[in-house]
Amino acid sequence: MTTKVRGTADTRERILTAACEVIAEIGFEKIRMRMVAERAGVSTALLHYHFDTREKLFTEAMTHSFAHTALDAERDADTAPAAVVLARILRNLLPTDPELHQDWRLWQELWARALRDETTRVFAVDLYAELHAWVTGAIRRGIDSGEFAPADVDDLGTLVLSLSDGYGIRLMLRDPAVTLDTALAAVWRHVAGALGLPAELPEEPSET
Structure with missing residues (x-):
């Protein structure tokens, strides 16, 4: 370059x-x-x-935000256990740290604008398709490697995104009935049941 x-x-x-x-x-x-x-x-x-234009800046900023999140979660997808990578993706779908909290604020802005602007609505739908492909790609890798049991990948990807959105909104609202730990555990419980994985959310391997 x-x-x-x-x-x-x-x-x-x-x-x-x-x-x-x-x-x-x-x-x-x-x-x-x-x-x-x-x-x-x-x-x-x-x-x-x-x-x-502001609109172009906004859509590029949303794409930029998602790309950075995906890059971080997929950094060692070829070598790490598939369950670890999938769990990392689930954590990145929720406001688990200040940077992801900022990402969630961007998503909330996107949702609000998409309800009033057709171009933004189309962009939001396309961005959700990218999110879905990100999640299902990780699931398929685990199934192909034999680490996960066979499952309806597209249906499970849609479920993961729907649960993440629901819990994420309540976390952003600081709903006292939902904590980050309970939200992660609930999403993982559905994933683990579908893929034949242990019920406990896997942790990142310690660095040596």
């Missing part, structure tokens, strides 16, 4: 990271391009060069 191309990629990365932060903090409807430019440390003109 040339220095110029790398510099352009780094600038887009800074802008998208800043956009995720600002949208999560104040909401899409209140965001101004100037706010994102200031957070990213770039000029408004440079921001508009990369993203000419």
